[in-house]
Amino acid sequence: MQPAELLASTRLPPRTFYERPTEDVARALLGSALLHRTAQGLLAGRIVEVEAYLGKGDPAAHSSAGLTHRTRAIFGPPGHAYVYRIYGMHCCLNAVAEPEGLPGCVLIRALEPICGIEAMQSRRPAARRRADLANGPGKLTSAMAIGLNLYGADLTRGQLTIRIPDNSPPLKVETTCRVGISKAKELDLRFFIANNEFVSRR
DNA sequence: TTCACGATTAGCT
DNA sequence: GCTAATCGTGAAG
Secondary structure: OOHHHHHHHEEOOOHHHOOOOHHHHHHHHOOOEEEEEEOOEEEEEEEEEEEEEOOOOOOOOHHHHOOOOOOHHHHOOOOEEEEEEEOOOEEEEEEEOOOOOOOOEEEEEEEEEEEOHHHHHHHOOOOOOHHHOOOOHHHHHHHOOOOHHHOOOEOOOOOEEEEEEOOOOOOOEEEEOOOOOOOOOOOOOEEEEOOOOOOOOO
């Protein structure tokens, strides 16, 4: 898809879009587009898989430890990026939800590449298929050139944005427990588009 | 100051 | 299916 075509068929949501319960924001983000304007051109993908991380009552969430230097963005105003490094080598991208002062964020886990696919392929030489470019939280940030420099970035404006489709057809969504956690496995807070080949796992 | 571990990935068996 | 890579974070002392 051409960048102009993508911009014409989507719109930037207001900050109130994110100022809702985290689980609602997570579901609403499915089918939307993540865009990163880089020096090498526009990188973009359709969000096909997310996870909700809550505040109180969710021991799997980073924010369960309270307000710290690392997690300050999660407690900040909604619609901003919470980026963290995992296993000392990969980065993961979250969208902050809930009103300012309340913790809650949505982990973006997988994308269907839309724009800048060649640039993504050069950034992800290990991916041999298009479906492997961004089918995991670390793969996604690598393909999209998202790093810790984007910590706290405003997703409603600027170089890293999320855009909502103008006419969003109803999506069939599947719900499971979150991937890779050791606590709160009983909570079903992973959401992905059913029968989609770009999700990280089925 | 020390230390165990993690919202992962890629490569090998 | 198994495991190395690699380091900031947060809890404990």
